[in-house]
Structure formats: structure tokens, C-alpha cells
Amino acid sequence: MPFIYIWEYTVKKEFLQEFIKAYRPEGDWVQLFKKSKGYIKTDLLQDHSNPTRFVTIDYWNSKQDRDAFQDQLAGEFKQLDQACEKFTQNEKWLGDFDVSTD
Secondary structure, X not given: OOEEEEEEEEEOHHHHHHHHHHHOOOXXXXXXXXXXXXXXXXXXXXXXXXXXXXXXXXXXXXXXXXXXXXXXXXXXXXXXXXXXXXXXXXXXXXXXXXXXXX
């Protein structure tokens, strides 16, 4: 059963294209995630009524795989996170979830 974690972002209009490039399914974040075992995929969702609002859904085989990634690549993670901070007005972690099979 896959593990996912979800973030919500409000993007500054002047950085909309840069944000999409970094967070899209083949973007900078996915390239970093792919360096670790257990990563499955990322979905980038854009709100129809508010085009500066996005949600990312990152899929991993397990929470342990995601946590190991964050530990093993902490330096690269921090560097990319700092580079992308200028793109957003707000970031909100929505949570860690298991995909329900019922």
C-alpha cells in the first residue's frame, strides 16, 4: 500500500512558470526524489478557480522510504528547498497518508 504526503502552495504570480518547472512530475524535486529507493511518482495539481494555488502529492512505497530519503539527501533537499522558497507566498504541509484499499 503506497504512502503519500501532501503539500499545498500559494505561488507568487511572477514565479508561476518557475514553480511549475521545479514541481512538475519530471521537475527538479522529482529528479532529487529519484535518487532514493522507494519513490514512485509525484502529482502536481493546479486549482481551477485559483491558478496560483497548487497541491503536490508524492507517492512512496513506505513512510520509511520517504524518511530515509530525507535523512540520506538532507543537504540536497535543503539546498533545493531554499532555492524554491522565493516562488511561494505560502507553503502548508497537509499531512502523511496511506492509500486506503477499502
